[in-house]
Amino acid sequence: MKITVDEQKCDLCGICIDVCPDVFEKKGKRIVVAETPAAHDWSVCNACLANCPKGAITVQEQSGQKRT
Numbered sequence: 001m002k003i004t005v006d007e008q009k010c011d012l013c014g015i016c017i018d019v020c021p022d023v024f025e026k027k028g029k030r031i032v033v034a035e036t037p038a039a040h041d042w043s044v045c046n047a048c049l050a051n052c053p054k055g056a057i058t059v060q061e062q063s064g065q066k067r068t
Contacts, residue, residue, distance in 0.1 A: 002060045003033045003048075009056035016057060019047045 003023065005016070010031055016024040017031065025034050048057050 001062060004058045004060070005031050005033065006056045006058065009054045011054055011056075013053065015051050015053065016048045019051050023048065 005024070007030060012026070012029065012031060014026065014031070017026060023034055024031055026032075046059075049059060
């Protein structure tokens with residue numbers, strides 16, 4: 001599973017950090033995926049995707065399927 005934040009779309013609102021604090025963190029003027037995000041069942045939880053108002057988060061499954 002690969003999680004990315006599109007810096008062009010992200011407006012630094014921090015909702016992803018509020019919803020998934022073990023996965024996202026703010027570094028300077030960027031929101032990034034934590035170096036070692038907590039183990040998480042992404043097939044069930046799509047909270048960061050559902051709550052990002054800018055659609056800046058993409059989750060790519062190992063199968064290659066992308067969710068935004």
